[in-house]
Amino acid sequence: MYDDTLKMSRVRSTSKKAILAKFLEKKITVIPSEKEAIHYAIENAQKGALIVLWGDVVPDALELVKNFKEKEQKNNTLVS
Numbered sequence: 001m002y003d004d005t006l007k008m009s010r011v012r013s014t015s016k017k018a019i020l021a022k023f024l025e026k027k028i029t030v031i032p033s034e035k036e037a038i039h040y041a042i043e044n045a046q047k048g049a050l051i052v053l054w055g056d057v058v059p060d061a062l063e064l065v066k067n068f069k070e071k072e073q074k075n076n077t078l079v080s
Contacts, residue, residue, distance in 0.1 A: 015054070016028060016030055034055045034056075034057055034060065034061055035060070035064060037053075037055075038053060038061060038064050038065065038068075039064075041053075042065075042068050053065070
């Protein structure tokens with residue numbers, strides 16, 4: 001487990017550096033938990049925003065996004 005944690009820490013650090021190099025003026029929020037990150041992105045996105053997900057547990061992430069979409073469809077507001 002330690003090796004996986006260390007690898008993910010390095011991936012996050014490398015990813016953040018690459019993103020910051022391209023978008024210096026943008027605020028970057030790193031949320032290590034995929035579930036929390038997806039919730040944060042969807043709940044805080046402005047209308048018309050593009051959310052890009054990058055994770056290692058794709059089936060879980062897809063299921064979470066599908067659940068958000070179904071919830072919004074039930075509320076008659078569609079996520080596009």
